[in-house]
Amino acid sequence: MKLSASDLGWCAGGRAIVDGVSLDIVPGETFGLVGPNGSGKSTLLRLLAGLMPRARGRVLLDDVPMEGMSRRDIARRVAFVEQMADTSEALTVRDAVELGRTPWLSALSPFGYEDRRIVTEAMDAAGMGHMEDHAWATLSGGERQRVHIARALAQRPRLLMLDEPTNHLDIHHQLSLLRLVSKLRVTVIMALHDLNQAMNCDRLGVMEQGRLVACGAPGDVLSPELVASIFRVHVTALTDPADNSTVFRFHSLEDRR
Numbered sequence: 001m002k003l004s005a006s007d008l009g010w011c012a013g014g015r016a017i018v019d020g021v022s023l024d025i026v027p028g029e030t031f032g033l034v035g036p037n038g039s040g041k042s043t044l045l046r047l048l049a050g051l052m053p054r055a056r057g058r059v060l061l062d063d064v065p066m067e068g069m070s071r072r073d074i075a076r077r078v079a080f081v082e083q084m085a086d087t088s089e090a091l092t093v094r095d096a097v098e099l100g101r102t103p104w105l106s107a108l109s110p111f112g113y114e115d116r117r118i119v120t121e122a123m124d125a126a127g128m129g130h131m132e133d134h135a136w137a138t139l140s141g142g143e144r145q146r147v148h149i150a151r152a153l154a155q156r157p158r159l160l161m162l163d164e165p166t167n168h169l170d171i172h173h174q175l176s177l178l179r180l181v182s183k184l185r186v187t188v189i190m191a192l193h194d195l196n197q198a199m200n201c202d203r204l205g206v207m208e209q210g211r212l213v214a215c216g217a218p219g220d221v222l223s224p225e226l227v228a229s230i231f232r233v234h235v236t237a238l239t240d241p242a243d244n245s246t247v248f249r250f251h252s253l254e255d256r257r
């Protein structure tokens, strides 16, 4: 799915939290958003998902203005896993993932065999199939995160937005999730803190104080100069002999004085 955003903005307390962001996401790409804490990544994702009140600017989904779409129309196209998303304590894992089918159900097409199959597939893809009967309240932070991702997959979106999806996940599940996301045949926009993980995106956008200050191929965008000025760290780029990929090591500016 194609997404075009123009001049997005959002203010709170007299301060511009997101300021004049324009962005074109091409169908099928994995777009990473990086930036320091508080730079506006989550707010921009919420603006792109049409979830912010009093927003400035315009978002088009496949050339159709999002503002004219119902929540259900949007939910059939876009799934969003927010940071620290919560769900009802009384649900099991399967119940929580079944919620992802809601936009597709109606009186004429109630929850059926195909929905059950999609839910099972989504739980398995997120590595939660073996815990389908477990109660939400008993899950660890990483398990909850994987349930949210399974719910988003069950929604069968054409655009998947993820806010720091590897939060809470152990290294095995971080890599599994990023591998899963890279194999999905959907457009993905995700906020990430780990710049090494961000290097695997097709393109990156860098946020600083609410503005999109750089956008392009990861290797071009994450130059040592940009990393030093935006993230306030020195970076050494190393080559991994396993696959010749670039790996960053970070050093605090204070250590280099």
Ligand SMILES: Nc1ncnc2c1ncn2[C@@H]1O[C@H](COP(=O)(O)OP(=O)(O)OP(=O)(O)O)[C@@H](O)[C@H]1O
Residues within 6 Å of the ligand: 012, 013, 017, 035, 036, 037, 038, 039, 040, 041, 042, 043, 044
């Ligand atoms: N509803 C709100 N009211 C007031 N300020 C807000 C609101 N929402 C966000 N902010 C502020 O806007 C700034 C950007 O927040 P946002 O969560 O978008 O940043 P972020 O880049 O996702 O940060 P992080 O990396 O820490 O998750 C922060 O300074 C935050 O305190």
